[in-house]
Amino acid sequence: MRDRATARAPIVGLFLAAVAGLGWIVWTTSYAEALRQVESQGRSDLRLAADRLVTGLQRYRSLAVSLADHPALTALHAGGDRDAAKAVLLRNLDQTGALNAFYADREGRVLASAQGEVPVDLAARPWFLRAVNGALGADRGISAGAARRAYFHGVPAFGPDGKVRGVLVLVADIEALEREWSGSRPSVFFTDALNQVFVTNRSELLFWQRTDTAMIGPGGDVVGVDTRMVGDHEVWHQRLSPYVPRAALHLVQPLPVIGLTGEALVDVGPARRLAWLQTAVVAVLCLFFGSLLFLATERRRALSIANARLEGRVKDRTRDLEQANTALRREVLEREEAEAALRQAQAELVEAGKLSALGQMSAGISHELNQPLMAIRSFAENAVQFLERDRPDRTAENLTRISQMADRMARIIQNLRAFARQESVPQTRVDVTRVVAS
Structure with missing residues (x-):
């Protein structure tokens, strides 16, 4: 094991x-x-x-673009009312939730502001310089005063000659955007x-x-x-x-x-759990079918061992049966030989019995044959004498008697031969009166 x-x-x-x-x-x-x-x-x-x-x-940015050309802002270059411009900026600020909005000239001087807090050195900011050059400027940073994360949009404002004369800056509140998600x-x-x-x-x-x-x-x-x-x-x-x-x-x-x-x-936790689940399912299936295969193999091996043992026992039993069969055939042969010898002895005994019976019957047979013979002799002598006396009728009678005695002897011999050869004589009608008379 x-x-x-x-x-x-x-x-x-x-x-x-x-x-x-x-x-x-x-x-x-x-x-x-x-x-x-x-x-x-x-x-x-x-x-x-x-x-x-x-x-x-x-x-x-779209709001800043639409607001950059507002008349209240463009009037600031000609000495317009700053309070009106501030009111415009503040109203749009309240509507959008932006941190600040202000309007500056090309040199970075703030002409109007909604909150009054603007970045310092504005003219040095890259996004402001980009707006001064006629493009949309944008950049991230920290808003002045509130110290909040902000995103600056700079939109150029063009004059009648098509040149940039001012920049509208709209400061977006990053935290307000983050609150949504x-x-x-x-x-x-x-x-x-x-x-x-x-x-x-x-x-x-x-x-x-x-x-x-x-x-x-x-x-x-x-x-x-x-x-x-x-x-x-x-x-x-x-x-x-x-x-x-x-x-x-x-x-x-x-x-x-x-x-x-x-x-x-x-x-990636769900992906890992799904991968582990699929792996566990495959492993369990493999182990399950492997266990079935292992059990089937073990069962087949056990059956093979039991079959080998059984075949060994069958061979031993077959060998014993063959030996017993050989001994039985030998005994049968001996019995057949004994039966043959017995039959031979029985046949010899039958023959001996027949001979004994014939020996015992010989006296009676001799007597049976001697009587006809003596009668034939007597009838033959009488026939001679009758012939000498010239009496043919009595001679014929004696000859007839001799013929009957011969037939009787023939029947005795025929019966004896049939007995010796175990032959059956066909049955015929017998004249009982004649037999009695004889």
């Missing part, structure tokens, strides 16, 4: 290794397939978040050219700077990021926040329109 178990151990180990290898292949394939589905959903969510941000910022899934953040998080639905990630191997916080805190590639998918393993999945699919979408890059961390 122990030898058989030792012989089966390598086969069982090889089967378990094959199941483990198959499970790894199934897990890898299932995980990659599940990641493709997670990526598809994550990219949809990232595009939706990016569209919300871009659309919200574009709405402020704060805390939603997945974790989304938007980084600038320095890879610093400027917009996100996870407030704890604000102003963190991403590097290739870590995330650096505003206070200098460093959180390691282990990046692993699963096929074409980039999976982050990190501990940034309890609200950010520790194992997440990292997705990136450039947003050149607003100068930011959208990034998302999509939880």
Whole structure:
């Protein structure tokens, strides 16, 4: 038993290794397939978040473009009423929820402001210089006074000669845009050219700077990021926040329109659970059918062993039966020989009996034959005498008697021969009167 178990151990180990290898292949394939589905959903969510941000910022830009040529603002270049211009700016500010709006000339001097708080050194800002040159300028930053994250839209205002004579600046409130999707899934953040998080639905990630191997916080805190590639998918393993999945699919979408890059961390937990579930199902099925095959093999082996034992017993029994059969045939042959000898002895006894019976019958037969013979002799002598006396009638009578005696002797001999040869004499009618008379 122990030898058989030792012989089966390598086969069982090889089967378990094959199941483990198959499970790894199934897990890898299932995980990659599940990641493709997670990526598809994550990219949809990232595009939706990016569209919300871009659309919200574009709405402020459209307002700035439509407001740049307002008569109350253009009149400021000719000494117009600043209070009227401020009222226009403040009314639009209240309607849109922007942080601030102000109007400046080409040199960066503010002619009218809704809140009265404007960035210093305005003429040195790249986005303002771009608007002065006749293009739409935009950039992110921190609003003056409120110290809030803001997005600046600079729209040029053209004079009658077609040249830029002023710039309308509309400051959009980033936090107001974030409130619409704060805390939603997945974790989304938007980084600038320095890879610093400027917009996100996870407030704890604000102003963190991403590097290739870590995330650096505003206070200098460093959180390691282990990046692993699963096929074409980039999976982050990190501990940034309890609200950010520790194992997440990292997705990136450039947003050149607003100068930011959208990034998302999509939880891969469902994909891992699905992959493990499919792997477990395949492994259980393999182990189940392997167990059935093992049990069938063991049963077949047990049946083979029992069959071999049975065949051995049958062979032994057959050999015993053959020996018994040989002895029986020998005994039958001896009995047949004894029966033949017995039949021969019986035949000899029958013959001896016949001879004895013939010996015993010889006296009676001799008597039976002697009587006709003596009668024939007597009748023959009488016939001679009758012939000498010339009496033919009596001679004929004696000759007839001699013929009858001869027939009688012939019948006696015929009966004796039939008895000796065991022949049957055909039955005939007998004249009993004549027999009695004879």
